[in-house]
Amino acid sequence: MGSGTRSLIATAVTVVCAVTVLAVPGTAFAAPGPGSGPSASSTPPASSTPAGDKSLEAVRAKLDKLYHDAAVATDSYNAAEEKADKQSAAIVDLAKKIVKGRQKLDQLKKRAGAAAAAQYRTGGLPDEARLLLSNDPQEFLDGADRTMQGERAAKGLIGELTRTQQDLAQYAKDASARWKELEANRKAKDAARKKIKKQISAAEELEARLAKKEKERLAKLEEDAALKAQTTWLDSGILDEIKGKASAQGRKAVAYATAQIGKPYEWGAEGPATYDCSGLTSQAWADAGHAIPRTSQEQWKQLKHVDVKDMRPGDLVIYFHDATHVGMYIGDGAIVHAPRPGRTVTITGAGSMPILGVVRPDA
Template sequence: MGTGKRGLLAAAVTVVCAVTVLGASGTAYASPTPSKSPSPSASKSPAATSTASAPSVPSAPSNKDLEAVRKKLDELYHEAAVATDAYNAAQERADQQSAQIVELAKVIVKGQAKLDDLKNRAGAAARAQYRTGGLPPEAQLMLSDNPGEFLDGAGRVIQGERATKGLLRELTQTQQDLKQYAADASDQWQKLEANRKAKASAKKQIQQRIKAAEQLESRLEKAEKERLAKLEQEAANKAQTAWLDSGVLKDITSKASEQGKKAVEFATKQLGKPYVWGAEGPDSYDCSGLTSQGWAAAGHPIPRTSQEQWKQLKHVAVQDMRPGDLIIYFSDASHVAMYIGGGAIIHAPRPGRTVTLAGAGSMPILGVVRPDAS
């Protein structure tokens, strides 16, 4: 290997060390199970790491060296996936809160119009009372030229007084309602702002992890990238083979439901489209964007994120899954794919990849959920 090539691989190993520190300095994600902490022996900062401190590099990079790079890339993209789920969840909550604020605003406008009307009616009642001079009924009876007409009028006055009291009660209640609506709107604004901050924080985490992974890959030469891709495929094949060897596939005999067929058909049409975090079509997708849009197209909306899909949808045994079901991966439910039958899935893997077919057992399975369970 030439001096230039050794320098490139040394730089790649250096980035492995540096991004380990990056993983250690990140804030916790909104996931059920935090990512595994990096080794305490990592350098204190990426800037402090240099090619001089990197492990010695052999004249030809071994599969062991590239395997370390592969594992680091898996770790970085996994952390990006967790942060993407947090970003999507914050976005979904923000959308809901924005809609609630709009509805509250409409109610407040109607309430204010009602309050203005009630105030006008109360003012008219007060002016009518003023025109009588504010005299007590006894005095008005003594001064009246026609006692019969007065008594008839007195009955109407009593009715008017009762109506006025009801009007005042309604006025008071409307004022209290408006006060509560305003408080609710203020509360929703505060939650909206908190979710905007959470989304911004998650976005920063995503960008950091993806950038670190891209920098790591960019330091590999073409031949090394090809070998790395081969190692990635070998690791996936090994996991899929172990899954198939367990005999699980022979027990999977269920056929897709009508909605499941539609979801699979939708997902199949997205093959080849790029992964983009936070995307839910039509030109690009992240993992849960693909599955949620697939089931929306089937006429059965489901939660937006893989973690909420795992929490809210019905769990089914792996041996009972059928095409259209969703397979949730990793202990923190940070990835999801759609099962299409024959031991295969369609999924949006990670940044730099496209929607593709893969083995259902090529990643650690957390469980299976069924969107259209009766």
């Protein structure tokens, strides 16, 4: 792609940031620094309506914090759900092993019972005693061989019975541990769900208190912040360094993600009708044939890190100091992402939010 074309596309992305409220830091769980913005527990009195840019900036900071906290809780919810799914699958697998183990144990007990019955029918004498009482040397030798085989078989049977019983005991112990972990994750999911709803409700209540003109002005402030951040990022000359080309899987992931544009954000959602930020990226890469972690924090922890200048379409851009948001780089300085509650999947500038780093699913 020529430098002139790249420049035009980069400019177009900047303009997108300037004209759409869907492409702003406040729409993607911004994380204010320590001491910035009011606390999550304090909201403006119902009788007071913010007036002026200074008050609206405080509202924007408050909304950023509420949605950021909701994003943190969403990551916790998604992580607990993923663990619960794995634990449920493990419990099912252990249950199948227990059923097979019990069937095997029943068979072994039948074999042991048959051996005991055979010994009873021979008068209860051990094979060694019957051999000593034999007058036929050949019969003695043949019997000795059979006795040795019988002893080995008996020892093998006893050993198999013991191992099967031990396996069953371990399966039961593992299943019990998995049940405890599953219950713990169910509680974690419930706590995260309550926190998400609380933060989103507080944000919606705060926005509902604004008059129409104030909402429009708030949107303009958000647009200005997005434009400023993206322009600063582009002015660094970074786009001249980013020349990576997408892999085949990366192109497929980008195609999937961009096909979801316009679909609503919903926390905990993985499609096909709604998505949260990491639900979109994980499903896009799953569609490309490459499974990746479910949450943005685990994507940051587990996937290969690459320099921003080396990123290519399909790579994931992780945002904010605690990795609570993620978008997919699609080229020419832009990402596709699911911003936050009340927004839809959209394209925005890759530099419109604070970048923590970039990871590559198919490294």
